[in-house]
Amino acid sequence: MDAARRHLLATFGMAGIAVFLPVAAQPEENPRMYGLIGKMRATPGQRDALIAILLDGVGGMPGCLSYIVAQDPADADAIWITEAWTDAASHKASLSLPAVQQAIAKARPLIAGFDSHVETVPVGGHGLPKA
Template sequence: MTITRRTAATTLVALAALPLATRAQTGKHKKEASPMYGLIGKMRAHPGQRDALIAILLEGTAAMPGCLSYGIAKDKLDADALWITETWVDQDSHKASLSLPAVQAAIAKGRPLIAGFGERFETEPVGGHATMSKKSA
C-alpha cells in the first residue's frame, strides 16, 4: 500500500478528531454539569467614595463558597466608577452568596456610598485563570 500526502493528511485529521468524538460519546452518558456563571458589572460611588466602597467590597467578599474569582477594578476614565468581575462554579453558588452574613453586612455598609449602577453582563466562563494577588485597591 502506497501512502500519499492526501492519505497521510486524511489520517492525521481523523486522529486529531478522535479525542473530540470520544469525549462527545462518553459525555452523552454522564450527567450534564451546570455551566460556570460569570458576572461583570459597573458600579458608581458617590464622588470621592470609590476607594472606601472598594475596601468594603473586598472585606465582605473574602470567603464565598463556589466563588472562583472576584475582582474589583477602578475605571480609568471615571474617578467614581468601578468594575466587578465574578466567576462562580454555577449560578446557584452566586445566588447563595447573597445571603451570607459577611456579604449582607458589606451590602448594608456599602449601600450609602453607591450612587448607582451601570452596565451588567452575565457570562458563561469557559476557562482561563485568575490571579488576584493584591487584597487592597
C-alpha cells in the same frame, strides 16, 4: 423591584446583593460556570471607601472562583466588578451569607448607581477550571 436595585443586587456579587434575573436551571451533572461583569458608580469622592467594603471579606464564599474589583482609570467614581462562580446557585447562595449582608448594608449609602451589567458563562482561563 426597579432595574437599578436589581442591578445592585446582582452586581455586588460579593455577593451580589441579590440575583438580577433568574438563571435557567442546568442539569446537576453538568452545571455551567456563572459570571457577572458590572460597572458600579460610587458617590463622588467615595470610590476608595466603596472598594474597601467590596474587598473586605471576599474570601470564603463557597463556589466563588474569582472576584475582581477594579478602578476605572477614565472615571474617578467608577468601579468594575468581575466575578466567576462554579454555578449560578453558588452565587445566589452567597447572598445569604452574614458577611455579604453586612457589606451590602455598609456599601448601600456609597453607591450612586450602575452603568452596565452583564451575565456571562465563563468557559475557562487562568485560575479557572476547564468547562
